[in-house]
Amino acid sequence: MSYASRVVWITGASSGIGEALAKALLEQGAEVILSGRRAEALQAVADLAPERTLVLPFETTDYARLPELVEQAWSWRGRVDLLINNAGISQRSLALDTSFSVYRQLIEVDYLAPLALTQELLPRMVEQGSGQVAVVSSVAGKVGTALRTGYCGAKHAVVGYFEALRAEVEEAYGIGVSIILPGSVRTDIARNALEGAGTARGRSDTNIDNGIDPEDAAKTILDGLAAREHDIVVAEGMEQGALQLRTADPEKLFMITSKEGARLAKVRAELGAGASVDPDAVNRH
Template sequence: MDFAGQVAWITGASSGIGAALARELAGRGVNCILSGRDEARLQAVADDLAAEALILPFDVRDDAALADATAQAIGWKGQVDIAIANAGISQRSRATRTDMAVYREIIDVDLTAQIAFSQGLIGHMSERGSGHLLFISSIAGKVGVPMRTAYCAAKFGLAGYADALRAELSPSGVEVHVIYPGSVATDVSRNALTADGSRRGKSDKAIDEGIPAGEAAKTMIDAMALNQREIIVARGMEQAMGELRRTPDQLFDQVAAMVANGYMEKMEAEG
């Protein structure tokens, strides 16, 4: 699939997977909108891209800022063709010691804010009859992983929202993809929250030896180009765990058929 000339909007684009996705897409001729909280780091990514870029720095939890950014994003080229809900925070703490504030923050950033991001674009994409929504979940969004209860809750939830949204949008021409990365070599572990909400500040061996972010990004975009709905990007045991929990395409098709047969209209008519 040729994406040249299209527009992609990426949250969490200042580093890691988000920045790698921007570089991969720009290399394919895609104009990129980069969002995150750190304007200087976003600018550094933009300066490294092979296509046009627009920087829209804001906190994904700020609804007013998100609404303003959405209007600017659509207005930049008149369209957003690819939206990547990537912003997120991980966790490294056992449940019995973790403050509820940590659960609320991770779920707010990793789930609620990413839903709000996509909600602002689904009308625009549906009206145009095309588009790709990518949600960056995790292998931890398929398999409950110790020391990550809040993170797993958010990433499982993001996948559930995306799967239901895919069914609703199935008649519209908008494609929905959920990406399940395993260990990718980024700062995700250093930036993870500990039991009291403080930043962990150190990495894991599995992350440091993980898939290079550029390689992971290429795999993700190649799979999107093939319209794969569930995209597992992992190696070894993590890949095996993800594949074990993979949703059969027949099930996705069955739920889409419910929509095609008027399921939503019947539910709305019943009140």
């Protein structure tokens, strides 16, 4: 399937996977709606093809604005063929050191925000009799890992909602629903991740720094969306293996993740409660 002339709306389009998706789609001739919080960064992407882009900045949890934003997006070309819910935030803190406000923020940004936008746009796709909705979950949406209790919880919720939505709209209305499951991709996700008190972590992880190039991730995602794949895995190595183990041998997976958690607990004991525990510490203990 060609993306030429297709109208695609991407949230979190100012950096990382979202930016890479936007650039790849523009190269293929798509009409792209760019959303995110940073208008200047979105405009820099739009400048690549100003005649085929609409910059629509907003905070994803500003639910009151969604009807107005969906109207603007839809009116631009009279339709939206594909919505890619990509905006999100991660976490790097042990449950013992994480405030409830951090869990609330992760649920709002990573689960309720894509749900709310999808719910607002969905009736229009049903009315037009076609469309496709995608969400960027994570390998953490299928596998629970230490330092990410809130992130895993929100991403698991995303998987549940969009799988159930697919059951309701795929055959009944011809609307495709795809769940994207990235592992480590070289973005700022770890640097921007929330620590236990809600502050941004400010530094990356080794796994992220050695992860998949965003352009390669975008190609895998767009190929999967073109094929209307239900689950689009963007992972390799141990992360890809973890997804396979979750089905083939879950007890072995639980043993591996528990050992990782035990090593992090040892680091916490050495540093003291509330200290920032480095995920790379598992490689040093």
